[in-house]
Structures are given as C-alpha cells and as structure tokens.
Amino acid sequence: MSRVYLLALTASLTMSPVSLAAEQADVIITNANIYGYNNADTIAIDNGKIVYVGDVSEVNAYLSSTTNMIDVEQAFVMPGFIDNHNHVFEAASEAGGNCELSMDASLEEQIPYLKTCRKQAKSNEWLMGYGFSLDAILSDDNRYTPLEVIDRIFPDQPVVIMEQTSHSMWVNSAALKLAGITKNATEPQGGKILKDEETGELNGILLDNAGDIVMEMAWNSLENQFDQSYEGLMAGLEEAAAHGITTIGDGRLYWKRGWYEVWKKAEKEGDLTARVSLRPWIYPADSVEPQLAFLKKIQSSDKSRLLLVDQVKMYSDGIFINGTAKTLAPYLDTYIPDEPYGINYIPSLQMKKWLEALYQIGYSAHIHAIGDGGIRESLNAIEYIRNQGALKPYTLTHVELVNSEDVPRFAKLDVTADFQVGSDYVAYHDHQWAEVFLGAKRTRAMMNLKAIIDTGANVTLSSDWNVHDINPLVGIANSLKMGKTGMPDIHSAIDAYTINAAESLGISDVSGSIDVGKSADFAILEHDITRLPIDKIANTKILMTVLQGNIVFDAEE
Numbered sequence: 001m002s003r004v005y006l007l008a009l010t011a012s013l014t015m016s017p018v019s020l021a022a023e024q025a026d027v028i029i030t031n032a033n034i035y036g037y038n039n040a041d042t043i044a045i046d047n048g049k050i051v052y053v054g055d056v057s058e059v060n061a062y063l064s065s066t067t068n069m070i071d072v073e074q075a076f077v078m079p080g081f082i083d084n085h086n087h088v089f090e091a092a093s094e095a096g097g098n099c100e101l102s103m104d105a106s107l108e109e110q111i112p113y114l115k116t117c118r119k120q121a122k123s124n125e126w127l128m129g130y131g132f133s134l135d136a137i138l139s140d141d142n143r144y145t146p147l148e149v150i151d152r153i154f155p156d157q158p159v160v161i162m163e164q165t166s167h168s169m170w171v172n173s174a175a176l177k178l179a180g181i182t183k184n185a186t187e188p189q190g191g192k193i194l195k196d197e198e199t200g201e202l203n204g205i206l207l208d209n210a211g212d213i214v215m216e217m218a219w220n221s222l223e224n225q226f227d228q229s230y231e232g233l234m235a236g237l238e239e240a241a242a243h244g245i246t247t248i249g250d251g252r253l254y255w256k257r258g259w260y261e262v263w264k265k266a267e268k269e270g271d272l273t274a275r276v277s278l279r280p281w282i283y284p285a286d287s288v289e290p291q292l293a294f295l296k297k298i299q300s301s302d303k304s305r306l307l308l309v310d311q312v313k314m315y316s317d318g319i320f321i322n323g324t325a326k327t328l329a330p331y332l333d334t335y336i337p338d339e340p341y342g343i344n345y346i347p348s349l350q351m352k353k354w355l356e357a358l359y360q361i362g363y364s365a366h367i368h369a370i371g372d373g374g375i376r377e378s379l380n381a382i383e384y385i386r387n388q389g390a391l392k393p394y395t396l397t398h399v400e401l402v403n404s405e406d407v408p409r410f411a412k413l414d415v416t417a418d419f420q421v422g423s424d425y426v427a428y429h430d431h432q433w434a435e436v437f438l439g440a441k442r443t444r445a446m447m448n449l450k451a452i453i454d455t456g457a458n459v460t461l462s463s464d465w466n467v468h469d470i471n472p473l474v475g476i477a478n479s480l481k482m483g484k485t486g487m488p489d490i491h492s493a494i495d496a497y498t499i500n501a502a503e504s505l506g507i508s509d510v511s512g513s514i515d516v517g518k519s520a521d522f523a524i525l526e527h528d529i530t531r532l533p534i535d536k537i538a539n540t541k542i543l544m545t546v547l548q549g550n551i552v553f554d555a556e557e
Contacts, residue, residue: 001556007122010514015532021043022069022523023046023051023052023062024046024062024064024067025044025045025046025051025052025059025062025063025064025067026045026046026047026066026067026068026353026549027044027045027067027068027069027070027520028042028043028044028045028059028062028063028068028069028070029042029043029045029070029072029077029522029524029546029548030042030043030056030059030069030070030071030322031056031071031072031073031074031077032072032074032076032077032524033074033075033076033077033528034053034077034078034232034514035076035077035078035079035494035514036124036513037053037514038117038513039054039055040053040054040055041055041056041310042054042055042056042058042059042186043077043514043520043522044059044062045520045549046062046167046549047260047521047549048520048548048549048550049517049518049519049520049548049549050514050515050516050517050518050519050520051516052516053514053515053516054101056253071542072524072544074263075524075525075543075544076520076524076525076526076527076528076529077514077523077524077525077537078494078498078514078522078524078529079498079499079511079513079514079521079522079523080244080245080247080498080510080511080521080522080523080545080546080547081243081244081245081246081472081497081498082245082246082247082248082249082460082484082497082498082501082505082511082512083240083245083246083247083248083249083463083465083470083497083501083521084249084366084397084416084418084460084461084462084501084504084505085249085251085366085397085418085420085462085463085464085470086245086248086249086250086251086274086462086463086464086465086470087241087250087251087252087464087465087466087467088233088236088237088240088248088250088251088274088465089229089232089233089236089241089250089251089253089259089262089263090232090251090341090466091236091392091465091466091470092232092233092235092236092238092239092466093228093229093231093233093236094228094231094232094449095219095222095225095228095229095231095232096128096130096162096232097127097128097129097130097161098129098220099116099117099120099121099127099128099130099161100113100117100129100130100131101114101117101129101130101131101132101161102112102131102132103131103132103133103164104133104136105132105133105136105137105139106136106137106139106142106151107136107137107139107142107144107146107149108142108149110132110144110149111149111153113366114149114150114153114154116154117129117184118154121154121157123157124157125157125221125223126157126158126159126160126175126217126218126221126222127154127157127158127159127160127367128159128160128161128162128215128218128219129159129160129161129162130161130162130163130164131161131162131163131164132161132163132164132170133163133164134163134168134321134335135207135321136389137170137205138203138205138335143395145196145201145203145204145514146170146204146205147171147172147173147201147202147203147204148204149171149204150170150171150172150204151204154172154174154215155172155173155174156174157172157174158171158174158175158177158178158218159171159172159174159175159196160175160215160499161212161217162211162215164467165319165321165467166317166467167207167208167211167318167321167322167324168205168206168207168208168211168322169205169206169210169211169212169214169215170205171204171206171211171214172204172299173203175214175218176202176204176214177338178217179213179217181193181202181206181210181214183195183200183201183202184203187210188209188210188213188284188285189209189284189285189344189345189346190206190208190209190212190284190285190315190318190343190344190345190346191206191207191208191209191210191211191212191213191285191343192206192208192210192322192335192336192339192343193206193207193210193251194206194207194335194336194387200428205335207318207322207324207335207336208315208318208322208324208343208345209284209285209345216256216257219254219257220256220257223390225257225258226258226261226262226455227537229257229258229259229262229264230265230266231249233262233266234266234271236265237271237272237273237274237357238273238553240273240274240470241273241274241547241549241552242542242545242551242553243470243471243472243473243542243543244472244523244524244525244542244543244553245274245470245523245545246274246275246511246521246522246523246545246546246547246552247274247275247276247277247501247502247505247507247511247521248274248275248276248277248278248506249276249279249311249366249462249505250276250277250279250313251279251313251464252279252281252313253278253279253280253281253313254281255280255281255294255298260278260280260298263276263278263307264307267305267306267307270475272307273307273545273547273550273552274306274520274547274554275306275307275308275507275511275519276306276307276308276545277308277309277310277311277505277507278307278309279311279312279313279366280294280295280298280309280312280313281312281313281314282287282312282314282315282346282354284314284315284345284346286378288353288354288357289395292357292358292361293360295312295358295363296361299362299363301362301506303507303509303510308365308505308506308507309397310362310364310392310506311363311364311365311366311393311505311506312358312363312364312365312366313365313367313368314345314346314351314354314365314366314367314368314376315345315346315367315368315369315373316344316345316346316351316368316369316377316378317342317343317344317345317368317369317370317371317373317374318342318343318345318370319370320370320371320400320401320434320438321333321433321437322335322336322450323342323437323496324336324339324342324343325338325342325344325370325371325373325400325401325486326341326342326343326344326369326370326371326373326374326377327372327373327438328341328371328372328373328376328403329341331437331438331440332436332437332438332439333436333437333527334366334437335421337556338381341373342371342373342374344374344377345368347377348377348380348381349380350376351367351381352380352381352384354381355381355382355384355385355390356384356388358508359385359388359390359392363392364392364393364394364506365394365395366394366395366397366418366504367382367394367395367396367397368396368397368398369396369397369398369399370398370399370400370401371400371401372401372402372403372406372442375396375399375401375402375403375406376403376406378396379409379410379413379415381397382408382413382415383413386413386414391514392416392506393414393416393417393503393504393505394413394415394504395415395416395417395418395460395504396410396415396416396417396418397418397420397462397464398418398419398420398464399417399418399419399452400446400447401438401445401446402417402444402445402451403416403450404445406533407451407452407455408455408557410452410455410457410458411452411456413459415454415458415504416456416457416458416459416504417449417457417458417459417460418459418462418504419447419449419459419460419461419462419496420461420462420463420464420467420468420475421447421449421461421468421475421478421479421482421486422463422464422465422468422469422470422474422475422478422503423468423478425467429442431444431446431447434446447482447485448485449479449482449485449486450484450485450486450487451485451489452489453487453488453492458500458503458504459496459500460496460497460500460501460504461475461476461487461493461496461501462475462497462499462501463475471538472497473529473537473538473539473540475493475497475535476490476493476494476496476497476529476537476538477534477535477538480493480534481534481538490529490530490537491530493532494529497510498512498513499513501510505542519547519548520547520548520549521546521547521548522544522545522546523542523544523545523546524542524543524544524545524546525540525541525542525543526540526541526542526543527540528539541555542552542555543555543556
C-alpha cells in the first residue's frame, strides 16, 4: 500500500468557490473499496471525523496544503471492528503469571509443567499461572487429589492457577490458608469450594467467585503491580489494533486491583489505540454501598473521550463445564451435586436492586448469563428496570442456552444478545461435550444465534479474548459456518461486529458505520470479505487500522 503526503498544492488544484466553503480535511483516503457504498471511493476526514464519502472527483474541495492523502490501492475499507467483550487488560499481561500448564494434560501429566513453574518462581511470593482443563484433572482415575499433587511441588509458596475460562482456580494449601479457606468455611456468594467425595477434605479446586477472591489476593501482592499492568495493557491494545479493532467493550474492570488508574494513565499519556467502554466489576460478595460510591465517582458518558464508564459488568451465573451455569432443569452430572441447578453470582432479586441503584447513577449493565435459568433471571431483572423507565442499552453476553419462551424477550425488552464463536468451528457445530451435563435435547438448543436474530433483536459477536481468538474475522467466519443456527449472511455478521456492537455500547451515533459526522474508525483489509468464500475470510490480512483519523496499526511498519 502506498501513501502520498501532500505537502503543497500545485496551481492545477486551484479550489472552486464551493470547495473553499467546504470543510477542509486533515486526511483523505482514496482509491478505496468502501463497505456500504457502490459509487464511492474516497473518504475525507477532519479533526477525527468523517466529513465526506463519495467520488474522488469531488474531493478537491477538502484539500489543503497540510492534507495527508492516502491511496489504499483498492483495499477494502470497512468500519473499525467493535469487540463487545474483550479482556484486553488481562489477556496479554504477564502480571497474571508466566506459569503455563497444559490444557489437555491429566493430573499426573501436569506434574512436569508444575515443576517447570517452580524453577521459574520467585521464592516467598505468590505464583500465578493459567491453562488447565477441569475435567482432565478431576478424573475418577486419579490416585491423588489436585491439592495433594500441587502441595508436593509447592509445599510453602502460595499458588493459584486459573483454568482457561477463568471460572475455576487450582490452589495449594498455602494459598488456602492465606485466604482463610478451610473445609468448614462458608462458601462466598457466587463461589463453590470443592471437596473430595470420599474424605470430605479440600481438593484444591475453587469454582467461580471462590477462586476470584484468591486470585485477587495474589494479584494485589505483586511488586511493581502498576507497571506490569500498564505493560500488559499496552501489549493487549497493540494486539487489538493489529486485528482492526477500534473499539473495545471491556470484559471486566477489577477496580480493586488498581486497573482503573492504569486506564486513566493510558488516556492521559495518549497511549490508547482504541475507544474503550470500561465495565467496572460488581463484586458479588461485597456490600453494595461502597461499590456504588466508587462507581458514582468514576461514571462518565462523555463520548468525546476514548474512555467511557457507563456500563458495569455483572455475572448472573457461571459456566456449564463447571456445573455453575444456572439452569431451569437440573444437571444430569455435575461437580457440585448440592447445587443441581447451578449457582448465581447475583440472584434475580438482588440483580433487580442492583440495576435500579445503578440506573440512578447513570449506569446500564453488560451481564454474563449462560444457562437458561441465568438468562431468564437476567431478563426478568431488565424487564423490571425497563418498567422503571430505563432506556439505556442492556446486554446479555454468552447466552449459550436460551429457553424458547425467552427468545422473543430480547427484542421485546430491547436487550442485546452477545455471542462468542471464535473457537474452532467444531466447538460450535457439535456440542457433544455438553450432553453429559445437559442431555441431548438441551445440547441441541445451544448457541442458536439465528433464533434470536429472527425476532429482530440486536445481536453482536465478540471475542472474549483470550478465551477465544481475538481476530474478528474468525468470529465472522465461524458465525457463517454454523449454518442454520448462525448468521444468515456476511452482512449480518459484519453488522454484529460493527454497528450492532455500537448499539450495545450506546455509541451508534459516534461509531459503527462509515457515515458523515461519525468518528473516522476504519479497518482496512487486503480483500473484500463480502466476496470471499467463507473459508478464506479468517485469513484476510489487516493492512491498516484507523482510529479517529489516526493510523494506529500499519502492516507495512
């Protein structure tokens, strides 16, 4: 891709009276294949906003001696991707630990990985890591419990290792002691403490909020926490920009870890390469009033900023593989037989009260809801707040199993359904892994995007990075490969990663499409993905990413 910088105008570019009256442009992108336009090849940008979309023959009116002219050589220019659910802060950060286990290894097979982590660990400090599969290390064939295995390798140093979805933690006795967790401890709201079925002793696995609490202790023990967090954020933003992402819906802001201050510094230093909707985490086991006081202090709906803070992140339930997603019918098999319907982080009645209090201070919510029970309860809470007059956008994310009676409620209540389909296509084409928990009938009903799309509800796609691939093109392609349960066509899939996501974030007047008056946020691709075979979409090269008229990623550089 070539770029021509116009440092001066020749006499042949004498402006007409009409062009003199027109708004002059800082940047002009030309020779482009512009998504959504049949007879336009040029975009003029002034002060970060689009001032013209049309034919190059009319663009002279926007030229000045300082205009930066970019010839994209017929590349495909589309709205910048809006990733509605992305853990950009955590995903690329080494602050979360460099101890990596195997996703497929059994409990015994994890021992060499644990020993490698021990060699790398600093003594007398928390060791944090990630990457194991719950079903692999909780096999009935195990001779020892996960706690016995990890204690042999780490007898004194506190250790917490996060399963890839972040909904379970493998910990040792030193970590349990510091957290005050014994076999007789009361389980925190939204969390489960697993025990050996035969002995009743702790087995080293903490589910959902029980594990979150321990991880927060470990994170807050870090030396140079701020600097490590900042470096991780920069790495995450760089990865997002390289994939054409210009706006991010934050997966969760753990504000008790100082993350808000890190974001504020990035904004102040001009280091943000994406617009970000920060979503402060609602701590389910903590009292309401101190959280509301903090949220009120940081709330901002100022769309002129790159940081927005007017949605929270809350969890209704957990996930299926842990048995913690809330269901309407009991699990057929579960790690927590005392909770046959799964669990709530925030129960329905409490969620209504939260949403009402948040509405009073200018917040809506992005709600994790996976099971059909959690989804129904979340919709009930939103229906309650809609009846109070709340007009802000509300979103349920993941929405893996929706009862047929609740499908039309998304459109009726103006609730966005946010899906992640960024993993291997097989994972969304064949849900056999879930049959052991849910049975065949419920499993067949999982991840039905089209059922909700057909009601007219707003549907978005997002990555949940690093649970899934950050590349929006992977999600777009997979949503089409899903066939009758996926996106109906490429344009619907693009909308789900652009304008629909803007609606979910409440910024559709600012971004999400290429229109005059909107922010100049673009992903510039090597090929027109609307004309490619589905199997070619994910491998399309991102040539350039533009945020508010500024190039934040250039493949040539």
